[in-house]
Amino acid sequence: MNPVLESILMEVQKPGRYTGGELNSVVKDKNAVDVRFAFCFPDVYEVGMSHLGMKILYGLYNAQDNIWCERVFAPWTDMEEKMRQNGVLLYGLESGDPIRDFDFIGFTLQYELSFTNVLNMLDLAGLPVLAAERQGLTPIVVAGGPCACNPEPLAEFVDLFILGEGEEVNLELTELYRDYKKKGGSKKDFLKAAAQIPGVYVPSLYEVRYQPDGTIEAVTPKEGAPEKVTKRIVKDLDKAYYPDTFVVPFLDIVHDRAMTEVFRGCIRGCRFCQAGFLYRPVREKSPDTVCKESRALCESTGYDEISLTSLSTSDYTGLPELLDDLLDYTEQEMVSLSLPSLRVDNFSPALMEKISRVRKTGLTFAPEAGTQRLRDAINKNVSEEEILRTCNTAFDGGYMAVKLYFMIGLPTETMEDIEGIAKLGQQIVNLYYRNPNKPKGKSVAVNISLSSFVPKPFTPFQWEPQDTMEVLRQKQQHLRDSLTTRKVQCKWHESMTSFLEAVFARGDRRLCKVMKLAWEKGCKFDGWDDQFLFDKWMEAFRECGIDPAFYANRRRSLEEVLPWDHLDFGVDKAFLIREWKKAQESTVTPHCRDHCSGCGANRLIGGACFAKADSGVV
Amino acid sequence: MQKPIRVWFEKTGAAIYISHLDLNRCMARAVRRAKLPIWYTEGFHPHPYLTFPLPLSLGVHGLREAMDLRLVEDMPLEEVKERLNRCLPQGLLVTGVTVPAEKAKEIAFADYELTMEAMGADTAALVREALEKDALPVEKKTKSGVKEVDICPHLQRLSVEKQGERCLVKVTLPCGSSLSINPSLLAQAVTMACGQPVKIVRTVRLRFCNTQMQLFA
Ligand code: SF4
Numbered sequence: 071m072n073p074v075l076e077s078i079l080m081e082v083q084k085p086g087r088y089t090g091g092e093l094n095s096v097v098k099d100k101n102a103v104d105v106r107f108a109f110c111f112p113d114v115y116e117v118g119m120s121h122l123g124m125k126i127l128y129g130l131y132n133a134q135d136n137i138w139c140e141r142v143f144a145p146w147t148d149m150e151e152k153m154r155q156n157g158v159l160l161y162g163l164e165s166g167d168p169i170r171d172f173d174f175i176g177f178t179l180q181y182e183l184s185f186t187n188v189l190n191m192l193d194l195a196g197l198p199v200l201a202a203e204r205q206g207l208t209p210i211v212v213a214g215g216p217c218a219c220n221p222e223p224l225a226e227f228v229d230l231f232i233l234g235e236g237e238e239v240n241l242e243l244t245e246l247y248r249d250y251k252k253k254g255g256s257k258k259d260f261l262k263a264a265a266q267i268p269g270v271y272v273p274s275l276y277e278v279r280y281q282p283d284g285t286i287e288a289v290t291p292k293e294g295a296p297e298k299v300t301k302r303i304v305k306d307l308d309k310a311y312y313p314d315t316f317v318v319p320f321l322d323i324v325h326d327r328a329m330t331e332v333f334r335g336c337i338r339g340c341r342f343c344q345a346g347f348l349y350r351p352v353r354e355k356s357p358d359t360v361c362k363e364s365r366a367l368c369e370s371t372g373y374d375e376i377s378l379t380s381l382s383t384s385d386y387t388g389l390p391e392l393l394d395d396l397l398d399y400t401e402q403e404m405v406s407l408s409l410p411s412l413r414v415d416n417f418s419p420a421l422m423e424k425i426s427r428v429r430k431t432g433l434t435f436a437p438e439a440g441t442q443r444l445r446d447a448i449n450k451n452v453s454e455e456e457i458l459r460t461c462n463t464a465f466d467g468g469y470m471a472v473k474l475y476f477m478i479g480l481p482t483e484t485m486e487d488i489e490g491i492a493k494l495g496q497q498i499v500n501l502y503y504r505n506p507n508k509p510k511g512k513s514v515a516v517n518i519s520l521s522s523f524v525p526k527p528f529t530p531f532q533w534e535p536q537d538t539m540e541v542l543r544q545k546q547q548h549l550r551d552s553l554t555t556r557k558v559q560c561k562w563h564e565s566m567t568s569f570l571e572a573v574f575a576r577g578d579r580r581l582c583k584v585m586k587l588a589w590e591k592g593c594k595f596d597g598w599d600d601q602f603l604f605d606k607w608m609e610a611f612r613e614c615g616i617d618p619a620f621y622a623n624r625r626r627s628l629e630e631v632l633p634w635d636h637l638d639f640g641v642d643k644a645f646l647i648r649e650w651k652k653a654q655e656s657t658v659t660p661h662c663r664d665h666c667s668g669c670g671a672n673r674l675i676g677g678a679c680f681a682k683a684d685s686g687v688v
Numbered sequence: 689m690q691k692p693i694r695v696w697f698e699k700t701g702a703a704i705y706i707s708h709l710d711l712n713r714c715m716a717r718a719v720r721r722a723k724l725p726i727w728y729t730e731g732f733h734p735h736p737y738l739t740f741p742l743p744l745s746l747g748v749h750g751l752r753e754a755m756d757l758r759l760v761e762d763m764p765l766e767e768v769k770e771r772l773n774r775c776l777p778q779g780l781l782v783t784g785v786t787v788p789a790e791k792a793k794e795i796a797f798a799d800y801e802l803t804m805e806a807m808g809a810d811t812a813a814l815v816r817e818a819l820e821k822d823a824l825p826v827e828k829k830t831k832s833g834v835k836e837v838d839i840c841p842h843l844q845r846l847s848v849e850k851q852g853e854r855c856l857v858k859v860t861l862p863c864g865s866s867l868s869i870n871p872s873l874l875a876q877a878v879t880m881a882c883g884q885p886v887k888i889v890r891t892v893r894l895r896f897c898n899t900q901m902q903l904f905a
Contacts, residue, residue, distance in 0.1 A: 071702065091777060371721070
């Protein structure tokens with residue numbers, strides 16, 4: 071290890087974040103590869119190492135002989151200070167080499183509040199944050215992940231964005247790059263050629279013009295770049311690459327377990343949920359593949375817990391079959407199985423029984439809204455009766471704590487809907503005390519976790535204003551006033567971070583200068599309450615002459631050109647408009663397996679999503 | 689059957705930054721991967737039962753550390769070693785596996801090699817000068833607050849070797865349950881005695897010994 075690094079490691083918290091050398095981390099001979107890729111997660115090690123997408127791409131790249139992919143995380147503030155003092159540049163954990171000298175620097179954008187960390191990491195790497203000031207071919211700065219669906223607020227910093235799933239397009243991109251590197255091509259020419267790869271968006275090849283009222287007039291491609299860039303997907307998950315091993319951290323990270331993805335996409339279509347639209351259409355893995363992958367991961371990592379992940383694991387058609395196979399293995403090997411994102415409505419006693427063989431922790435549900443009317447408006451197809459029935463089953467099974475997730479500030483919400491949250495909590499408490507099978511002499515705890523609604527691109531609510539921070543606070547207060555029992559506890563998040571999230575989620579390129587200024591003023595780790603500097607952000611907006619409310623709190627007309635209209639995530643705008651209208655009327659839309667609503671995403675797989683479903687509108 | 693075994697290992701390189709708690713988890717995973725037939729705790733979430741006779745602080749190199757396990761099936765000790773080594777990350781290396789001869793509570797001393805440095809000064813001279821003193825008081829944190837302790841009587845088998853501006857101190861320190869002196873206190877003692885900041889840049893725990901100051905087995 072580099073002696074300067076060694077001398078600072080003992081002076082920072084959790085030095086294990088910065089050493090590399092974990093089990094299964096990949097070390098290659100740098101002279102034997104021709105592309106070096108720095109995979110950057112713009113948050114701390116413990117958060118980034120928990121992220122499945124990074125594990126998949128890390129494995130995929132390193133499975134190629136000529137590519138070496140290394141991991142990079144945002145150093146925590148104490149480490150950053152030491153690095154800057156001692157002239158240590160941001161380095162890859164595997165080699166310890168500065169990433170400035172790599173071919174690619176790739177960021178995964180999981181949440182808007184990590185954007186300033188992207189700038190900070192580029193700066194720590196010793197690179198100019200502005201793409202235009204990085205003139206050589208290398209390093210090419212790329213970014214992907216869900217927030218790349220509206221990458222405009224980062225358009226001036228990142229050279230190119232990858233839309234959708236990266237398994238195929240990333241390799242096509244490195245292939246193209248290799249040619250340019252060999253023939254000594256320029257960055258400009260490379261980017262022009264890269265823009266021709268489906269799923270690659272090069273922001274510098276698009277010109278944005280604005281109207282006098284500040285909205286966008288038009289986005290025009292230049293130099294042969296496509297009018298619309300369509301996201302990429304992997305068609306067959308059974309044939310797609312999936313890692314048979316994970317890097318096993320020494321530190322206790324957020325999700326420290328084996329994870330197997332059971333499907334991508336979601337059949338539900340909850341109207342507030344961006345992931346539900348971004349990852350369409352649903353593609354399942356066969357139970358056999360899931361079982362094989364899970365076993366391989368446990369064997370190679372020594373993990374004693376597997377989690378079956380997806381947006382809604384109980385919707386997995388192969389779940390009963392999979393659980394039968396997998397539970398045999400896990401029980402024998404003393405591995406525990408966890409099933410996150412279970413839904414209320416298809417939570418049958420039989421499934422309950424299987425899960426209770428798995429692990430008895432608290433139960434979590436996400437009704438999201440307090441009244442049936444509002445749940446219908448957001449298309450959260452869960453009825454009060456189902457919630458209560460499931461809670462009762464859970465109490466029968468010995469559960470004593472229930473956690474409920476709600477959102478406030480949803481479109482069409484009234485104070486009555488807020489009161490509905492408190493009422494539902496109270497009903498669950500009553501239900502517990504009426505249940506004859508409840509654990510003797512024990513009390514019940516209903517924990518309500520409240521988040522503020524953030525309108526997101528590519529959802530039916532993309533035109534909706536976010537409630538102002540003041541209105542959100544009033545609603546929080548109203549809920550607090552409506553609670554009548556101590557058995558229901560309520561927690562919520564500061565509305566300031568949700569406000570900033572709303573600004574960037576639907577922002578345009580003009581926000582780049584705000585972001586740069588805010589970062590220069592010291593903003594980073596905005597997702598961390600103890601690091602978030604709201605006043606600095608507001609200062610930056612003021613100094614740039616930009617009103618954040620224009621992005622967060624303004625109702626957009628259905629005709630407005632949205633900053634992400636030139637990007638195509640498979641879901642038609644006409645479908646989103648239909649869904650938006652149904653929301654105004656509190657009308658629900660059946661889930662995809664029940665009835666295809668013709669969102670358009672099936673074009674990406676070239677056929678119907680489900681053999682059984684009606685073809686609907688195509 | 690339950691047969692206790694003692695695994696001797698080195699903890700060096702990047703592995704010195706693994707905290708004791710994290711080491712426990714890391715070893716448990718290695719034991720699982722190695723498919724060692726060892727005893728698991730009972731209960732809802734069984735995990736491999738392992739104990740460490742003398743935990744090592746974060747940042748310290750250990751050359752003869754110990755971990756105790758219980759085999760539930762016979763397996764040649766050499767095979768235990770080989771299987772574990774195939775499953776451990778770099779920096780952790782099993783050097784031998786034995787049947788424990790002594791109980792963990794017999795551990796009373798540990799041998800250290802400390803590389804010390806006083807910026808811009810001849811560290812060896814400073815350390816030697818400090819060791820001439822009759823007493824070396826330090827402030828030691830205990831459960832009942834900060835206490836002044838003279839470490840002079842506790843420094844045994846001591847030698848100081850000049851290494852350029854730095855120096856290498858070899859010393860045996862008590863590390864039992866009744867009395868334990870952390871090597872960092874030596875830097876503090878020298879600093880206080882000479883009025884010049886001296887720090888330890890590298891700490892190596894070579895081995896630990898029993899109450900007779902003989903190699904713990
Ligand atoms: S095409 Fe139909 S079935 Fe497929 S995702 Fe869209 S609405 Fe669902």
